[in-house]
Amino acid sequence: MSTKATTTNPEDALTDARKLRKRALGFALDWAIVYYFLHASMYLYLVFWGSQTIRGWNWYKNDPYTAFFNPLRLPSWGWWLILFGTLGVVVLIRTFGRSLGQRAFGLSLQARSGSVNLVKRCIRILVWPMGVILAPIQLAIPALRHGVFTHGLLHDRISGTSIRHYVHPSGTPYKRFWKTQWGIVAVALLSLTLFLGWIIIDADLGILIGRVDEARNVFLEIVHPDFTHFTTPDPIFYQRAYPQMFSIVNLMLLTVLMALAATILGAAFAFPLSFLGARNLMCQSRIGWWIYSVTRGFFNLFRSIETLIWVIVFAVWIGYGNPFAGVMALVIHTIAALGKLYSEQVEGIDSGPMEAILACGGSKLQVIRYAVIPQIIPSFLAFTLYRWDINVRMATIIALVGGGGIGDLLFHYRRTGDWAQVGAVVIAMVVVVWTLDYISGRVREKIA
């Protein structure tokens, strides 16, 4: 039985495996942060001071990738040094103070009895290597595993401390975050990221100011849009299948209809799939769980591949510039995105009506038709509208990689440097997107 300590949360016993997992994740987070600081420092050192001292002047400009991965050009033993060094630093910061990793998972170092003093901390650090090496063995042997869950790892036992769930004692004020270890680390992390990011993305405010004159001419052209091809098709596109399409208004309407087609098809397919991807409908049997996992996995995978990339594939398949290629790409992404949204809605319904229909002797399908669907129709419609909105935005630019739509005009005029026409196209896009956004927002308000 675990001993009770004054600062221990009584619910601890229930979360044994989860607690260990949280500790490990917190440790990993701290380690990642420490390594991030180290690597960033090496890189920054290289960028600002190291170019001359490390062999070859400005070698990194010719080999930016090695500079990024191995800024100080360390030999292989250097990496071992880094490994142990960072581990040591992590153990230190976790034992002395509450690190960011501990804070993020709601943990802190607490003593079995009494408070955590310097002696206990030092013991903990000394025994830590042994504890960590023995840990996998202890966990693998079932007889020892329970002991680990209740009493902790070796360094926990010997030092009389453990990293446990932290409950802030009520009545005591919170420490100001800039005075805590994790607060300082968080601020430093943020600043470092901003600084590093500024360098990595090649930012240079000077260029913005310096190039204002050059850019100004282009901008002036853009804001004086040329509407010659607003309703009359541009003859340059005579080679396309339907040259009469290529005026701004016609192409814009086509784009909206493309998005609509994609949304309708996507919703039609996503609708039945969403029931397969809902945990409360599927997970009553083994095979149901598999179907659920596969469906959810499919949704996640296809959602992670951005629409433009799908367009690349379909442009090759169906034809570069063919609007149907754009539609198909949008359909795939829509099915995945709507499927996920729909499934989440289905999972959130009230189970009472489902029980009622089951109790009447209804079959699974009847339950879905009478208990599930009526509850989710408003949110389904809202999500579909929302998706149409997004699809219209996407459809305006998929012509970049051959998806058809008004992007064809946009990117063509950009290539030919006809910025006034670009301005006209952009205005049309803005008007349409904004209007649809507004309408869809109002309708969604009414529905849901």
Add this chain to the structure above:
Amino acid sequence: MSEPYLIIEGLTKVYERGQVVALKDVSFSVDKGEFLVIIGLSGSGKSTLLRCINRLVEPTAGHIFVNGVDVTTLSSGQMRKMRRKMGMIFQHFNLINRSTVLTNVLSGRLGYTPTWRSLLGLFSRTDREMAFRNLKRVGLEDKAYARADELSGGQQQRVGIARALMQDPDLLLTDEPVSALDPATSHSVMQYLEQMNREDGVTVLASLHFLSLARRYGTRILALKDGEIVFDGLPTEIDEKKFREIYGEEAEEVEVR
């Protein structure tokens, strides 16, 4: 007396890998036409017991015989057929809020309707007439096309009763049917249940909170405490002492007039 209609033998239900025991070896039997009232504190297992009978909840151990058939051994298809004859009424009504009252009542007939017809919402004319008759019986025929969530609590529960009536059930399981209603409406709903029991010969199992309602409407009372039966007998047999045993030392009886 012939075989009891409902026989429960050794029913046990355990949750969360042994942590929570909802029902512990419960055994009793019910004759046809009885109005059995189950009383007990919240958490004593009343809902679980009722849901085990029509297997909305799977029993961990034990047997349940309904009209001679062991429902614990039935496949899901056979269980569906069994459920057609078991009506159920819920504490929170469990109506389909966005649908009309008529649709809700008709959904009681789903067990008898082939899937393709039900998916399209094509109930037969006899079903529709039956629905109107049942709505008339519970006094709601003028609300047939109103949305279910536009009704008051008592009216919604009456819709639930009409839905159960559509199944033409032999057994009616009611899970705290009046807990969400005020006293006057409670009596009205209980009277409908009593009517079903007396006129249609339906065996009713009702779990109730108020002993006064149990005494008034039940022909027999079963009391559960922590998943076990602590009393099984006539309503008149419950005195102060028994009452405290069932409900705990600090309980006081509340009259529902």
Add this chain to the structure above:
Amino acid sequence: MMHSPTDDNYKPPSVITRKGLSETLELIRHRISIGLAPVLLDLGFIGTLWVLITYGFAWIAWKEIHYFLVPDWLFVLGVIEATAIWESFGRSLGQRIVGKRLIAKGLSRPTVSQRIVYYLLFHISVLPIVGLSLARPLHERLSGLTLTPILRGSEKPAPWYRTTSGVFIAVSVAALLITTFAVTIEGGTWERFLKNPSKAGRIFGALLNPTFQFWKDAVFKLFETIYMAIMATLIGVLVAAPLSFFAARNLTRTPVAKLFYMLIRGVLSFFRSIEPIVWAIVFLVWVGPARNPFAGFLALLIHSIADLTKLYAERIESIETGPVEAITATGGNWLSVLRYAVVPQIINPYISFTLYRWDINIRMSTIVGLVGGGGIGQLLLMLLQAQRFSDAAICVYLIALLVWGIDTLSSKLRQYYEHGRPIQKAPAEESA
């Protein structure tokens, strides 16, 4: 405010005082908007359907583009007349949406002659709009009919195919589907769809056989992409958070502030409607050829600021007024109100929106490179243009991995911030 003559203590506001004047104008504006709502809706529906049918028909029949097939004035006239007829002689979709119907005195159905009068008066009263400004609109008064909210009850609603609105919707849906698919499927698409899988197969085959020659570049570019997104989100938050206080309607008290509010909201709406890729084009021109990730970052930044400010401002507009009143009552100035009443309510939603935006920025940053905005998209573009599909495969995988990872992380964190703790798994059945 007593708006209609049927209210008990209706007294028309006196026009003489200044307050009375503004009240009267407000009243008139309100009545006009109520009266116009179904009419505008119907005009929109009929007009759109007409254009849709014409467009579809012209395309299918002649592969030409026509929107009206009749002169403009005839189109306008036709739509108006159709609306008037629909509203007078049936129950139009617009009327259904606002939940009203035409009835005669004593809840009876209007007769045909009454409807004809209504129809004729419609032109005089509704079209000049003025007739709608009376407490009971002119055309209603003179024809004896009123538009009133419907009550539901024991009558069986007519099946959809027997209502004008139902038929209208059905026809619209059919026209929409036919037109949409006719227009988006160009000639020859089906043949290519069925015959060309081999070409697509080549790409899929290449995707499934990736070569790792460019993996170092890919990972470097991936970090560049991640940093583009992080920077755009962080700096976007820094700008959007204070800006949102000026863009929230319930925080504007002075007329100057109101003007500012409209200006900011307007400009940001405009910026939000321009996709990041288009912004990238703009910034590429400005920044020049050598600093592509910077252009991509700037594009994401502008869009992020616009989107985040809108989300933040909307959240501010929906806070509870209780704490605001409390702090004001204790004598706090505007800043104190902000700090103690507004800010604590919005911190968690702000963080949630920021995470959401970060997710979107990561997605956008992967593709902004396709137009030249740096990041892994740029590498992908170069490899694709060189037709090196197997090499490009690793970019695709990395993008998918990144997006999926950040998506999962972002959802988990957002659950935490929206609900205060991670969502528990669905609890086991209750034991009652």
